Structure formats: structure tokens, C-alpha cells
Amino acid sequence: MTTYSEHLTGARLVDRVRELVHHGDVHRITIRAEEGYTIAEFPMHEGEPAALQTPTLAAVGSIAALVSTCTIEVQRDGDTRFAELCEAAPAD
Numbered sequence: 140m141t142t143y144s145e146h147l148t149g150a151r152l153v154d155r156v157r158e159l160v161h162h163g164d165v166h167r168i169t170i171r172a173e174e175g176y177t178i179a180e181f182p183m184h185e186g187e188p189a190a191l192q193t194p195t196l197a198a199v200g201s202i203a204a205l206v207s208t209c210t211i212e213v214q215r216d217g218d219t220r221f222a223e224l225c226e227a228a229p230a231d
């Protein structure tokens with residue numbers, strides 16, 4: 140399992156989570172505050188219909204409204220394409 144961390148602003152959080160989920164094979168997304176404590180963890184399931192992702196994205200949107208910056212940790216099976224996707228992510 141590969142874990143990747145990315146520091147984001149609250150404004151970019153929802154878009155980045157949506158991008159990662161859209162590319163698939165994400166097992167878990169953890170949102171951490173600047174201080175390092177966990178705000179929320181979302182288990183994801185491969186092939187999950189978009190309708191089932193809506194509550195997760197709504198919760199992420201609520202968190203984004205409350206935090207100025209945060210860190211997301213993404214867990215996924217080892218895959219070089221995933222590493223390239225994360226490295227290509229625009230920085231805030």
C-alpha cells in the first residue's frame with residue numbers, strides 16, 4: 140500500500156479529493172489539521188458509483204469551509220501511475 144501526503148488550502152481541498160477519487164483505486168483519504176491531528180478519515184471503494192461519493196464530498200466541503208490549510212493522506216495500492224498523478228498535482 141502506498142501512502143501519499145499533500146498540503147492544501149481549504150479552497151482546493153474538495154477539488155483535489157474529487158480528482159483523486161475520479162482516478163480510482165484510492166482506499167482511504169485522511170484529512171489532518173496543520174497541528175497533525177486527524178479531522179476525518181474516509182474509506183473509499185473501487186468502482187463506487189458517483190451517487191455514493193456525494194455524501195463524502197459534501198463532508199469534505201464542510202471541512203474545507205472550516206480550515207484554512209490541511210494535509211490529506213491518500214492510501215492506494217502501489218502503482219507508478221498514482222505516484223506520477225500525485226507529483227503532477229498543482230501546488231497551492
